[in-house]
Amino acid sequence: MTQASTVVEHLGAEYFSDPYSVHARLRAEHPVARVIMPGGTPAWLITGYTEARAALTDPRLLKMPKGWRPDPDSWFASLDMHMLNSDPPDHERLRKLVNKVFTARRVEQLRPRITAITEALLDDMSARQEVDLLTAFAFPLPVTVICELLGVPVADRDQFRAWSATIVSETVSSEVAQAHLTAMISYFRDLLAARRREPADDLLSALISARDQGDRLSENELLSMAWLLLVAGHETTVNLIGSGVLALLLNPGELARLRADPALLGGAVEELLRYVSPVNDATFRFTGEPVDLGGVHIGPGEVVLVSLSGANRDPSRYADPEALDVGRDSTGHLAFGHGIHYCVGAPLARLEAEIAFGALLERFGSMTLAVPPAELRWRPSSLIHGLESLPVRLRT
Numbered sequence: 059m060t061q062a063s064t065v066v067e068h069l070g071a072e073y074f075s076d077p078y079s080v081h082a083r084l085r086a087e088h089p090v091a092r093v094i095m096p097g098g099t100p101a102w103l104i105t106g107y108t109e110a111r112a113a114l115t116d117p118r119l120l121k122m123p124k125g126w127r128p129d130p131d132s133w134f135a136s137l138d139m140h141m142l143n144s145d146p147p148d149h150e151r152l153r154k155l156v157n158k159v160f161t162a163r164r165v166e167q168l169r170p171r172i173t174a175i176t177e178a179l180l181d182d183m184s185a186r187q188e189v190d191l192l193t194a195f196a197f198p199l200p201v202t203v204i205c206e207l208l209g210v211p212v213a214d215r216d217q218f219r220a221w222s223a224t225i226v227s228e229t230v231s232s233e234v235a236q237a238h239l240t241a242m243i244s245y246f247r248d249l250l251a252a253r254r255r256e257p258a259d260d261l262l263s264a265l266i267s268a269r270d271q272g273d274r275l276s277e278n279e280l281l282s283m284a285w286l287l288l289v290a291g292h293e294t295t296v297n298l299i300g301s302g303v304l305a306l307l308l309n310p311g312e313l314a315r316l317r318a319d320p321a322l323l324g325g326a327v328e329e330l331l332r333y334v335s336p337v338n339d340a341t342f343r344f345t346g347e348p349v350d351l352g353g354v355h356i357g358p359g360e361v362v363l364v365s366l367s368g369a370n371r372d373p374s375r376y377a378d379p380e381a382l383d384v385g386r387d388s389t390g391h392l393a394f395g396h397g398i399h400y401c402v403g404a405p406l407a408r409l410e411a412e413i414a415f416g417a418l419l420e421r422f423g424s425m426t427l428a429v430p431p432a433e434l435r436w437r438p439s440s441l442i443h444g445l446e447s448l449p450v451r452l453r454t
């Protein structure tokens with residue numbers, strides 16, 4: 059058994075812009091490595107594919123530290139009592155409430171509406187020669203879809219973008235974080251109160267009725283669920299579209315291949331999920347008891363981070379993993395996680411991405427980066443790997 063704690067890797071801001079080379083270096087020597095994350099958290103970072111898959115189904119890795127329950131009046135209890143922070147049996151109870159809404163069959167019914175939103179955004183973009191693809195397309199598409207599904211006013215979307223940026227940032231000041239958390243909680247409290255007074259045909263109203271009639275979730279769980287679905291429902295897809303377009307622009311041969319053969323689209327979305335991995339490292343897990351992972355002994359109460367992007371570029375699983383290959387079989391990638399927390403929104407994300415990439419390539423015969431790649435800035439987050447902006451030049 060390795061006591062790998064002798065090697066501690068301090069990850070700095072370079073991890074935000076290029077997590078891939080850090081993972082490659084760590085994986086070669088310590089697929090389960092002792093690290094200090096850029097935000098200062100000591101953790102075990104898993105970058106090997108086999109180890110990552112095993113960790114994601116290991117019941118000894120918990121989402122809530124053992125014996126810890128948040129103060130019911132704290133912001134944590136208001137926003138974070140959701141399925142992604144829960145262990146069985148709470149996890150199953152919470153997930154069951156929304157599972158049906160996101161099945162591939164139900165989601166397919168959204169195709170006409172997602173297509174209409176996409177086409178309207180592309181119409182607006184056509185009028186301009188240069189746009190920030192994130193602001194003009196990658197952000198408004200998924201945020202509009204999830205707002206409409208939940209019954210959250212789309213007009214408030216810029217507010218969500220700012221809040222969401224704060225949540226995933228590792229460099230934001232505690233004053234800003236606190237102010238945004240307080241604003242978010244009161245926003246959702248007011249929204250839920252309004253829906254309670256006047257129910258509508260939307261997911262929030264359905265969840266409120268599950269709370270009030272079946273008493274299947276607490277008030278904090280209701281608030282947390284609404285918030286999780288809103289944030290998880292757009293933040294990740296934004297970056298699949300944004301970073302996916304960038305990956306194609308930086309690999310013009312693959313872009314041309316995809317343009318020439320639209321039948322590749324479904325597989326290309328999977329490859330972009332693998333290659334981009336919008337969720338860089340999965341959310342925190344805690345060892346409830348001592349665990350041996352990949353030959354490394356980890357004591358109880360430690361933070362374990364499963365690097366999805368590290369696993370997705372493990373050469374023992376994917377040949378030539380640093381190459382984008384829109385024709386490859388990317389089956390088994392971990393971009394949506396694995397195990398009981400596997401992304402509930404995966405069918406929706408896949409549909410949105412397929413429509414978005416298909417329509418974008420069809421509309422614009424030419425698309426080029428409007429700045430040198432070295433000028434692109436990445437968001438300060440280990441959880442989300444995403445661009446601050448993506449200036450592109452478009453021609454129909």
Ligand code: HEM
Pocket residue numbers: 141142143153160204286287290291292294295298335336337340341342366392393394395396398399400401402403404406407
């Ligand atoms: C490209 C887009 C997306 C990616 C890459 C993605 C990725 C992920 C990943 C990796 C997890 C598991 C995290 C972990 O185990 O720590 C997850 C969970 C989750 N995702 Fe997504 N997601 C995407 C889109 C969506 C959408 C559109 C929704 C809309 C509802 C959504 C809702 C959720 C929820 C609710 C969970 C928690 C599931 C649970 O704990 O059982 N995601 N997602």
